[in-house]
Amino acid sequence: MRACAPCHGSDRGDFGRAMLPGTDALRIKYQGKVPALLEQRTDLTPEVIRTYVRRGTWSMPPFRKSELTDAQIDAISAYLAVSARTAR
Amino acid sequence: MAAGVGTILPPGVSADDFAAVLRQFEAAVGKDWVFTNDEDIHPYRDYFSILKDQNDELVPSAAVCPASVEEVQAVVRAANRFKVPLYAISTGKNFAYGGPAPNLRGSVTVDLKRMNRVLEIDERRNFALVEPGVSYMDLYRYIEERGLKVMIDTADVGWGGLMGNALDRGLGYTLGLYRDHISAHYGMEVVLPDGELMRTGMGAMPGSKAWQEYKHGFGPDPSGLFAQGNYGIVVKMGFRLMPRPEHWRTGLITVPKRADFIPLVDTVNYLSDLFVIGEPLYSSPLQSLLTDPEFQKAAIAFDEAALDRIAAANNRHSWQVELQFYGSEKSTLANWEWAKELILRAVPQANCFDGDSLKVPVTQAQIDAAEHPYPAPYTSVMRRNVMHGVPKLYMWRSPGRTDNDPNSWNETHIGLFSVVARSGEAVFQAQKDFADVVRRSRPGEQYVSAALITPLQWHQFGFFIGNSFFGTATRNDNSPEGKLKQLKELRAVLKMNAQLGYGDYRAPPILQDDVADQYSFNNHQLRRFNEALKDAIDPNGILSPGRGGIWPKAHRANRGALRK
Numbered sequence: 001m002r003a004c005a006p007c008h009g010s011d012r013g014d015f016g017r018a019m020l021p022g023t024d025a026l027r028i029k030y031q032g033k034v035p036a037l038l039e040q041r042t043d044l045t046p047e048v049i050r051t052y053v054r055r056g057t058w059s060m061p062p063f064r065k066s067e068l069t070d071a072q073i074d075a076i077s078a079y080l081a082v083s084a085r086t087a088r
Numbered sequence: 089m090a091a092g093v094g095t096i097l098p099p100g101v102s103a104d105d106f107a108a109v110l111r112q113f114e115a116a117v118g119k120d121w122v123f124t125n126d127e128d129i130h131p132y133r134d135y136f137s138i139l140k141d142q143n144d145e146l147v148p149s150a151a152v153c154p155a156s157v158e159e160v161q162a163v164v165r166a167a168n169r170f171k172v173p174l175y176a177i178s179t180g181k182n183f184a185y186g187g188p189a190p191n192l193r194g195s196v197t198v199d200l201k202r203m204n205r206v207l208e209i210d211e212r213r214n215f216a217l218v219e220p221g222v223s224y225m226d227l228y229r230y231i232e233e234r235g236l237k238v239m240i241d242t243a244d245v246g247w248g249g250l251m252g253n254a255l256d257r258g259l260g261y262t263l264g265l266y267r268d269h270i271s272a273h274y275g276m277e278v279v280l281p282d283g284e285l286m287r288t289g290m291g292a293m294p295g296s297k298a299w300q301e302y303k304h305g306f307g308p309d310p311s312g313l314f315a316q317g318n319y320g321i322v323v324k325m326g327f328r329l330m331p332r333p334e335h336w337r338t339g340l341i342t343v344p345k346r347a348d349f350i351p352l353v354d355t356v357n358y359l360s361d362l363f364v365i366g367e368p369l370y371s372s373p374l375q376s377l378l379t380d381p382e383f384q385k386a387a388i389a390f391d392e393a394a395l396d397r398i399a400a401a402n403n404r405h406s407w408q409v410e411l412q413f414y415g416s417e418k419s420t421l422a423n424w425e426w427a428k429e430l431i432l433r434a435v436p437q438a439n440c441f442d443g444d445s446l447k448v449p450v451t452q453a454q455i456d457a458a459e460h461p462y463p464a465p466y467t468s469v470m471r472r473n474v475m476h477g478v479p480k481l482y483m484w485r486s487p488g489r490t491d492n493d494p495n496s497w498n499e500t501h502i503g504l505f506s507v508v509a510r511s512g513e514a515v516f517q518a519q520k521d522f523a524d525v526v527r528r529s530r531p532g533e534q535y536v537s538a539a540l541i542t543p544l545q546w547h548q549f550g551f552f553i554g555n556s557f558f559g560t561a562t563r564n565d566n567s568p569e570g571k572l573k574q575l576k577e578l579r580a581v582l583k584m585n586a587q588l589g590y591g592d593y594r595a596p597p598i599l600q601d602d603v604a605d606q607y608s609f610n611n612h613q614l615r616r617f618n619e620a621l622k623d624a625i626d627p628n629g630i631l632s633p634g635r636g637g638i639w640p641k642a643h644r645a646n647r648g649a650l651r652k
Binding site for chain 1: 127128131132135136180202221225246452456471472473481482484485487490491494498
């Protein structure tokens with residue numbers, strides 16, 4: 001969570017923006033088709049999460065194993081699976 | 089995939105020697121922490137590289153992640169045996185300045201992120217001693233979890249590290265010393281190119297209890313060499329921390345006429361150099377008039393009389409500056425009253441508006457919302473989180489999607505900022521000079537807002553004005569050809585800036601030779617001095633060849649070799 005939430009969490013952005021950059025980018029991308037908040041997404045498999053974290057996407061740069069181990073990414077996937085169920 | 093990723097060799101190193109040095113790296117740090125395949129190397133590339141996926145993209149041949157000083161020493165000694173160039177990174181988040189990518193393709197990246205301990209922190213003597221992998225967010229959490237009464241001065245994007253940011257001369261937003269991050273450093277421990285360990289300042293004295301008190305020690309202090317340099321791998325670094333003040337107060341000053349900018353700057357310089365105010369934030373309330381064709385014409389012509397007339401007709405002043413005060417409730421009020429008195433003495437028509445007056449520590453809700461928003465048309469441009477030392481990632485929206493442009497992003501992300509003298513006259517001249525540079529670079533185009541630009545960073549040691557309008561200010565042509573055109577334009581801009589007397593303070597590896605070229609006094613004596621030192625200290629040229637424009641003898645032929 002320490003790695004993801006500063007960009008993809010539910011806090012407010014700065015300069016009066018309602019969302020953090022990652023959450024806001026997904027809001028713009030999906031226009032309400034899926035939740036902007038990762039914690040509410042039910043369509044993210046561990047494989048998808050690992051690919052995005054390791055390869056990066058658009059303005060999100062990739063993360064190295066020294067920053068997040070494979071086990072830590074798996075823990076993030078497990079957390080998101082639970083948080084998505086809770087959000088339903 | 090960039091051609092060769094995961095398969096390239098370090099320059100001048102045979103396949104057998106590369107295999108041998110990798111075995112020695114594995115012996116030093118463990119097999120799990122030496123990376124050579126594409127998947128693992130990918131995050132060590134500059135994600136925003138202009139040369140992305142090209143044959144000359146600056147990608148490493150391998151990455152090695154030591155977890156201790158001893159492991160760093162072992163890696164450096166092994167590299168020396170095989171003359172393998174290394175490139176050290178701390179948190180690897182130096183985006184806009186090359187990210188984690190090396191200056192020399194095929195270098196082995198030494199990733200220090202696993203060394204992430206806060207070694208010491210003292211809220212009475214106000215310092216921290218940290219390892220390279222400690223990010224601003226890490227230290228902030230450490231302080232908050234323990235309720236310590238110190239605050240940090242964070243960079244805009246808080247995932248970066250204290251050490252890496254300071255060693256690339258990054259900047260923050262609080263009071264004088266603290267916001268010039270390399271000036272706030274107090275003592276280093278460095279692994280030298282031969283693997284020996286050195287401490288600077290009082291750390292060089294066995295038994296001293298004052299390593300983080302007096303950074304100079306005795307005799308020449310070499311610590312400056314390790315910022316934007318390649319003379320060693322810094323493995324510990326002390327930082328002076330600002331004691332948490334009791335109160336934070338802000339205020340806005342506006343001045344009516346264009347020429348009033350000059351006394352405004354003089355007044356703010358006075359307050360700043362007396363350490364009365366934190367980072368001041370200048371801007372122009374006229375920005376929103378740029379859509380008016382008449383105003384646009386006046387701005388492009390730098391027509392002072394017309395600009396003043398249109399500003400008055402729109403009932404707004406030409407310039408504003410937001411001031412912030414750290415101290416007690418009474419002292420911040422007295423200082424704000426003094427600031428008002430000084431500006432009204434210099435510009436009697438100035439307006440002064442009270443902003444926030446908050447007991448510290450502030451709450452996140454207080455950071456998010458101003459206590460007294462300024463009356464229209466004046467608005468705050470203050471980055472309120474960083475003013476309170478709260479690391480965030482909000483600035484990361486800049487390269488990404490926007491509501492107006494949802495299907496593009498800046499695939500290249502480059503920061504370039506010129507140092508400008510600290511006076512209103514110098515800023516006016518820079519506005520005109522940078523507008524001319526745009527006209528010369530892109531015939532037919534205008535830098536419409538040039539007459540309103542103010543320095544992004546307004547420091548006691550210099551002003552910084554962004555000239556990366558070809559890099560990040562607009563959405564760019566993201567094709568490989570478009571990126572190369574952008575690179576050529578940036579190089580031409582750096583050259584023109586130098587001819588006009590503007591030097592840049594920081595650059596990504598791909599442009600570091602160009603920026604080093606700007607500092608050419610007496611036939612590049614500074615670079616010749618730096619390279620004489622480099623050859624003496626690092627005879628095999630293994631540490632970060634090319635960083636800061638300093639090329640060791642073994643790799644000097646690479647100077648300027650990249651897509652000139």
